[in-house]
Amino acid sequence: MRSIANKFLTIGVKEKGAELCSIRDSGGTEYMWQADPAFWARHAPVLFPVVGRLLNGRYELNGKTFELPPHGFARDMEFSLVEQSEHSLVFQLLPTAETRARYPFEFAxxxxxxxxxxxLEISYEVRNNGVERMPFSIGAHPAFNLHGPVDECFLELEKAETLNTHLVSSHGLIRSETAPVLENSSIIQLTETLFDQDALVFMDMKSEKITLGAKHHSRRLTxxxxGFPQLGIWSKPGAPFVCIEPWYGYADPEQPYGDIMKKPGIQYLGAGETFVCTHRISIQ
Known part of the structure; x- marks a missing residue:
């Protein structure tokens, strides 16, 4: 685990998956979920080169079939720490024989x-070091502690919105049906049953900021x-955490689409191109 700190916050990041494991304030309050396997044994996996599940766990590329696990492979691989300063850490993952067998691209x-x-500002930089056009998705999956009973906790959007969630199938795929979540409101009240049907998946949210709060806790996490086009919100039913997940890409639809170059929500990089996105976690 690598740590950096200032007078307000201390963070810890593992080399495995370059996964953020801890955000503590100066008073010692922990904001990251501590991966209790009774609920969910992760903290904040990085999702790459896919977000969510693929139909039958496979994708097609130029007539060949490849297999990828849900959310891709980056979260389970050892990253290299390539730079560290007093207030920053830079981790890097490069292709291996294992990644090329599942994702035949020269990425960094x-x-x-x-x-x-x-x-804490978190940036993802994806570079295509190959000569072929490279499809990819990338996303964040941080889990945050609830500082109070579930029914006393809430998410406050930047703007009042009318939002529907895209329903998720029992196989983790995006269904064509939607369900209402908000009607001209900015507050999503957390409940024991909110995630009984899996994650909330928003494709058209106008807000670019969400705050997690609790009725009897003064601290807020934002x-x-x-710029992120999709957002997922998820927890295990009854678990004392919630995930706020900005995505560039999402799980496969139930209907086949053919080659991964046609996958809904997929991003592309030409030879030598670099993609950068940034999200920020603030404690108030």
Whole structure:
């Protein structure tokens, strides 16, 4: 585990998956879920080169079939720490024989953590070092502790919105049906049953900031995700955490689409191109 700190926050990141494991404030309060396997044995996996599940766990590329696990392979691989300063960490993942067998592209993935006063900025840099056009998705999956009973906790959006969630099938695929979540409101009240049908998946949210709060707890945690086209919100039913997940991409639909180049929500990089996105976690 690698740690950096300032006078407001201390964070810890593992080399495995370049996974953020801890955010503590100066008073010692822990904001990250501590991976209790009774509920969910992860903290904040990085999702790459896919977000969510593939139909039958496979994808097609130029007539060949490849297999990828849900959320891709980056979360379970050892990253290299390539740079560290007083307030920043840079981790890198490069292709291996194992990744090429499942994802035949010459990528470079950098995960950058920067502390800035009371916030942590997390940047994902994806570079295509190959000569072929490279499809990919990338997303964050941080789990945050609830500082109170579930029914006393809430999520507050930046704007009042009318939102529907895309329903998720029992196989983790995106269904064509939707269900209402908000009607001209900015508050999503957490409940024991909110995630009984899996994650809330938003494709058209206008807000780019969400705050997690609890009725009897003064601290607030805000996630800002400018430019991210999709957002997932998830927990295990009854678990004392919630995940706020900015995505560039999402799980496969139930209907086949053919080659991965046609996958809904997929991103592309040409030869030598770099993609960068940033989200921020702030403690108030």
């Amino acid at each position: 993935l950098n995960i950058i953590y920067r502390l800035n006063v009371n916030s 996630v800002e995700f400018p």
